[in-house]
Amino acid sequence: MPTLVSPLDERSREAQPAAPRLDTLEGKRLALLDISKPQGKEFLDRLQHLLEQRYGVAEIVREIKPTYTKPAPGALLEKLAFVDGVIEALAD
């Protein structure tokens, strides 16, 4: 009876629930996170316009990741901790 040695990462990962959804966008403070793909700015400009005009969003904070190829740096995530919601947007 052969004994095999596990070649896998054996840490158990628990699925994390998504953050609670916002019941309304009205009066909220939102962040739009541009992941720095081409044309991200154009896409988010339009989204910001719609959020402010149609949904009564109180304030929009714009942030940009230094590169879309790496996770957002800790300092950037800390800036996003004070808003009600974040929309992270791709483009291309």
Added chain:
Amino acid sequence: MLATGDRAPDFSLRWLDGSEWRLQQAMADGPLLLAFMETDCPTCRLTLPYLKRLAGALGADSHRVVVVSQDGAEETRELVEAYGVTFPVLLDADLDVSRSYDPPAVPALFLLGEAGQIEFCEVGFSKGDLNSVAASMLSSLDLRATTVAELDDGAPLTKPGCSSRHLEAALAATLAEADGAEQPREPSPEPIDLLPESAPRATRFVLAEDEDPYEYCMKAGFSPFLPVVPPTEQRVDAMLAAIPHPPERVVGLVPPCYGAATIEKIAANAVMAGCKPEYLEVLLPVVRAACDERFNLHGVQATTNSATPLIMLSGPAAERLGFASGAGVFGNVARANSSVGRALQLMMANLGGALPGEIDMAALGNPGRFSYCVAENHEHSPWQPLHEDLGFDSDDSTVTLFAAGGLMEVSEHTARTAAGVLRTIAATLAMVWSWRRCLRVEAVLVLCPEHAATVSADGFSKSDVRDFLFENTGVPVRAFEYEGTEGSQALGHYQEVLIDGEPHYRKFKDPSQIHIIVAGGTAGKFSGVLPGWLAGEGGSQSVTYPVKR
């Protein structure tokens, strides 16, 4: 931090072997370079080969390059052995000397003059600084001037370092004081340790009598895509016997899920890939390189592009271990190439967690995802090999990782001149990533021996080849008459030049974006271009690690 013009405080520290070293004695009759380093700092590891080169140029005065390690004896010894360092390496584990020189970051270089004053000091990696320091030392000792850091050797011109260890310790003490002794901080429920020394041993599975071990490996997800050699305890133990490290030692954390590549996990995956135990001397630096932050395996594994790490082995280890570098080098040509490349790919999935369609989001993928490992054909190259271009000695060996797409073959059987061969290759280089996309692109050019011979016979050095290709690779301006195609959005950054009398945009930002090796068989005028992923610090940077016997 002490500044230029300050008097260098005297100190004494112990060598790795326990003997005492005193600054005042060492600098009695000439200049001295103190380099403060941490063993786990990627920038320090990038700097070491250049210091080795400086020490080599100093010859009998090589003891004038002195590393002050901010870590303990064990980690420092490992670093010294991995890089083959022969100049003095001192232990400052208590950080007293680091506190007295007070660099904010490492590597920190202090060039001390004969009179005991600091003539130059800087932190981080800078080829310019290394060359200035070398020029100053060599000149004051009446030795021949040498460029220790070639600007186009593939490594970045500058790279910021890591926070100096004595400041980390000070920060920890401040935090502890602020918290108060009677109010210990709650331990974080999921402590994040980015550089753990060890990780738990691997689980053993005892198979039932009637269980087919090959099918078990497929079913258990050890390698769902291609049957593997079952990693039996016996085979893994034989592999472990070839490595002078404990099985639980962590070599790196494999992105993007950062599973720990312990010596034991590397051995188990190496067994599955079909490696011989002696291949581990190549596989260990391959794992280190893959986990190096500059390589950005996180992005390489997760991108929709098809790039995957290409391993390029350079130096005498290739022939000694049976790596193929000649005919059919990118194919099924030698157990060493196939199994080492395969072992890395298995670890990228098994420890890095990148399964196709889940985290590995490549639209097409790449045949290199099975195995992508080549050796340089030194025997049939007219030039010095890659590892010497990068500052290593001729008897060193190195592995270089490059995030590569699939091979684009270039046939040129008619041209009899360097310019003829290289113009054909330039046309393929212009297609890298996408025709109209310029600047943030990179490529490896694999010159076949016949093309290398033709080019070299016209007096071209490898550097000349790189410069020629840089100058002559472009995208015609007329190609941008169709609006809205990829590459046109960055047009404002492109540089217009004339190539063959026609206006072009330069394809590459810098000649260093073209990496060159010689490989392949001696018959057939087929070279190859391997397109890279996104170039530079925002993408993946090619990294090189020394192979240690």
